[in-house]
Amino acid sequence: MGYRLLGEAAMLLHFAFLAYVTLGGLLAWRWPALLWPHALVAAYALAITLVGWDCPLTHVEDWARVRAGQAGLPPEGFIEHYLTGVIYPAEHLLTAQLAVAAAVAASWAGAAVLAARRRARRRARGGTGPRWPGAVKERRRSR
Template sequence: MGYQVLGETAMLLHFAFLVYVTLGGFLAWRWPRALWPHAATALYALGITLIGWQCPLTHLENWGRERAGQAGLPDEGFIEHYLTGVIYPTEHLLTAQLLVALSVTLSWAGALLHLRRRHQRNCPENRA
């Protein structure tokens, strides 16, 4: 039972990771310091996507599921198993990746604009 819970928890953390990668940059609009942890997370996700780094959550989920007597994830990994062909059609994987990249880019651009406006409001030479 404990191994099954571990596998399920890793799966939920995977989904949370993907949501954070996709939308976490928007947190920096309110809390500017949130941009740095999101940048690190987004760069790690980019490494997983482009370089093929192994995600430790995949290993953890496989380990827990296999110990619970279940099948682990296929070699293609988490996204292929849970999202591709389920959330979006298989032929639109690149489109989904580009939409995530667009979301990250827009969130960072918005965060930088918010920071710039905040700096201009607080800058003494702009208070004349």
């Protein structure tokens, strides 16, 4: 039972990782400091895709499922098993990868535009003062 739960947890964590790679840059629109962690995760995902590194979550899930008496993941891995041919047709793998890359690029471009707007507003206010939302209210309350 424990191995099965570990396999399921690894699968869910893997899906969460893929969702964060794809959409995590949008979090930086609200919280700009999250752009750097997302950049690291996206770079790691890109390296897995281009270099062919193995994802440790795939190994954990496969190991746990085999120990639980279930079929392990196929040699092709997590993406091939759960997504390719299920979410999108197998012949559109490259299209799916490019769509994820476009989503990441668009989210970063949006984060850059919002950061430029924030800088322009700070300059218009005189260039001083707090950099985070709500800090002006906090400063007014403390007076």
